[in-house]
Amino acid sequence: MAETPLPTFDLLLKGGTVVNQDGTALRDVGVTGGRIAGIGSFSSAQAGETIDCTGLTLLPGVIDTQVHFREPGLEHKEDLESGARAAVMGGVTAVFEMPNTNPLTTSGDALADKIRRATGRMHCDFAFFVGGTHDNVKDLPELEMLPGAAGIKVFIGSSTGSLLVADDPGVRAILKVIRRRAAFHCEHEPRLAERRNLRVPGDASSHPVWRDEIAALTATQRLVTLAREEGKRVHVLHVTSQEEMEYLRDQKDVATVEVTPHHLTMDASWYQRLGSLVQMNPPVREARHKAALWRGLSEGVVDVLGSDHAPHTLEEKQKPYPDSPSGMTGVQTLVPTMLDHVNAGRLSLERFIDLSSAGPARIFNIATKGRIAVGYDADFTIVDMKRRETIRNGWIASKPGWTPYDGVEVTGWPVGTFVRGNKVMWEGELTAPSLGAPVRFMEALAKG
Secondary structure, X not given: OOOOOOOOEEEEEEEEEXXXXXXXXXXXXXXXXXXXXXXXXXXXXXXXXXXXXXXOEEEEOEEEEEEOXXXXXXXXXXXXXXHHHHHHHOOEEEEEEOOOOOOOOOOHHHHHHHHHHHOOOOOOEEEEEEEXXXXXXXXXXXXXXXXOEEEEEEEOOOOOHHHXXXXXXXXXXXXXXXXXXXXXXXXXXXXXXXXXXXXXXXXXXXXXXXXXXXHHHHHHHHHHHHHHHHOOOEEEOOOOOHHHHHHXXXXXXXXXXXXXXXXXXXXXXXXXXXXXXXXXXXXXXXXXXXXXXXXXXXXXXXXXXXXXXXXXOHHHHOOOOOOOOOOOOOOOOHHHHHHHHHHOOOOOHHHHHHHHHHHHHHHHOEOOOOOOXXXXXXXXXEEEEEEEEEOOHHHOOOOOOOOOOOOOEEEEEEEEEEEOOEEEEEOOEEOOOOOOOEOOEHHHOOOO
């Protein structure tokens, strides 16, 4: 009887602790043609290249489903190359980028332009949200199914120009025509307008007073009501308040929930030290809200983490409030800040994976990503769970070169980033050219 030949691989990741749907154990992972081809115990003789992962932990590639990389139009803040470089330096293997660029990503031509710009320049895989507006409603069913489209993103509040859809009929019109899950920024624009006078010049801590939890809750309630009436799925971005979390726990049939690492880490006390560097939309709030986000996370209400990476130059951020813009870097610090929370016992490593890879794959129907499983893309975030590091501005690869976490010590650190079997980052160094490709979605595979 002939012996069964041993499998052979292009690449073998050997001796690491693999965390996947089967649990946590020492396993080797074989890669062939950019896909996972074997999980088990293998010999280095079976692979063209072997990487020793002893002492390291292999996670499914982290997917950051909310970043703003500013290209085209605002490349002095960030561009697709620098944003993707920051992503892989922090262990992120794929990103979904937002439409509020200049020009706005509201047409097939604008989406195709972003994909052209990304190809050959982005170090991670990518998809781009298309902005839903009053003017492009009729085109949305086609736009959301185009290759490279993450779906439709709507700003119910906190935007300008045609990207703002503040009225219920406008939101309803968008929901009527779409098929995929759409993402929403929820702040009630009329309330923001009437409370604008509550901003205190020079005091960024007045930001959450102006953009209060009622503005967020009101917009979220309106959205969910409309989604339920139209029978559509919605994704509520960057939930920040106790009131929203308590409301959304009973709306899981239509609404998925995102929280950000900074809203899980920061509270209003951070304004005293960092001022407008902490300024975000929706804002960092009082400690009771942070505690409610953690409750929602532990109870399973929260589906995904998104960094809401929204960089501005340090000079812009240091303008006196309220002339300072909202937003901060975040894609590179997502993994280390959350691993620090894991090591502090606030969530399990398995829950982190659910939030950062399996969750995005599940709610956005991503094809062949989000799991360490045979047949899936060989995307890995390789981390040292015991490594202690201090986050520094000098480590930040994003163009502005600053982070609100400068000087913060964390335990747990990204050591390697693999995108479809390509080692793109190892020990803080870029190790491959820009090989990022569009993320594929099961609802649009026929178009891909």
